[in-house]
Amino acid sequence: MNTINTLGPNTPRIALIGECMIELQHRADGSLQQSFGGDTLNTAVYLSRExxxxxxxxxVTALGDDSFSDAMCRSWSDENIGLGMVQRLPGRLPGLYCIQTDAAGERRFLYWRxxxxVRDCFTTPAATPILAALPDYDVLYFSGITxxxxxxxxxxxxxxxxxxxxxxxxxxxxxxxxRPRLWASIEEARAAYRSVLPYVDLALLxxxxxxxxxxxxxxxxxxEAYEQIGTPEVVLKRGAEACLIRCAGESFKVPAQKVEQVVDTxxxxDSFSAAYLASRLKGGSPVEAAEAGHRLASRVIQVPGALIPR
Structure with a gap:
């Protein structure tokens, strides 16, 4: 049984696969604040910090040869994230999304992606050496959005x-x-998920x-479903409620940390997953890893935006 904290190397090599987009936040005065965002990228940043x-x-992603892609790469390098698996495709652009917030604080997302x-991340000629190198990593991380x-x-x-x-x-x-809007149908999504789940060692759900x-x-x-698949370690994230864990036949329930004022969830x-994985890679137990995940997530939701200052 493959569990995350039984890796041999003292300094494991981790590759996270996914998409980072240009983010525009629509302010009340009509102006736009530009930043970058993406689920696996957020996890990569917090994982590197942890x-x-x-x-x-x-x-691991594909970007264009534009100034926004340049800025993304600079910011990732500043976070000690390796860029050797990032493709830069001439004439292409990253995806873009805009966040609009109504008077009640509810958010609406508009996407241009x-x-x-990234749609051609694994189908270009330049992807061949990247795909050949990925199996040599100690940990591969991806998401449903990937x-x-x-x-x-x-x-x-x-x-x-x-x-x-x-x-x-x-x-x-x-x-x-x-994310239903990214799929042509729920049947397509189910088939895609079911194709990869038998190879997953840690499911963060x-x-x-x-x-x-x-x-x-x-x-x-x-x-029960993931036990039938044979996933060794399953973590159920439930927001402000305690997370639930099944690992190597044992069950754990780890309370979330209470936060007086939630600013932005x-x-x-993504941050919980990063701290959980980092703790497990450093030899922490599932309970210790969940506690680390809750600690980081509780800090993240008290600050606007996906990435809090270091």
Whole structure:
């Protein structure tokens, strides 16, 4: 059974696969504040911070050759994230999204990502050496959003990579992050998820997403499904409620940290996942890892935006 904290190397190499987009925040006065965002990128940043010198973090994506892509790469380098697996495709652009907030504080997201460079991340000639190098990493991390944006051909390449990485004793980490608007149908999404889940060693799941995608009745039904798949370690993230964990036949319930005022829940789950994984890679128990995840997430939701200052 592959568990995350049984890795041999003292400084594991981790590759996170996904998309980072240009983010525009629509302010009340009509102005726009520009930044960058993406689920696996948020996790990569927090993972790099949490690990420090105890591991190395690379990001795997495709960008354009524009100034926004340049700025992304500079910011990732500042966070000690390796850029050797980032493709720069001439004439292409990153995806873009805008956040609009109404008078009640509810947020609405508008996306422009259909032509984003990441769509061809695993199908260009330049992807061949990247795909060949990925199985040599100690940990590969991706999400449901990764599955969606890669498309059919990209998902096929990813699946081949996961199988080979597993054969080389790499650990596979998956965050479910189901976003219905990214899929042509729920059947397509289910098929994509089911194709990769048998190769996952650590599943970091949001309960609401699992219920939306697979219509599970409750948390126990989720655990039973993943036990049948054979996933060694499953974490159910439940927002402000305690997270639930099944690992190597044991069950754990770890309370979340109470926060007096929630400012912005963006990247709460991404940061939890980063701190959980970092703790496990450093030898922490599932309970210690969940406590670390709750601590970081509680700080993140008290600050606007996905990435809090270092």
């Amino acid at each position: 690990l420090g010198t105890a591991g190395s973090v690379d990001y 259909n032509e984003a460079a 599955l969606a944006v890669l498309g059919v051909k990209g998902r096929e390449k990813l699946l081949e990579t996961l199988i080979e990485a597993r054969q080389r004793d790499a650990r596979i980490v998956f965050d479910n992050n189901y 949001t309960v609401d997403d699992e219920q939306a995608l697979f219509h599970f009745a409750d948390c126990e039904a989720v655990f 963006t990247a709460a789950g």
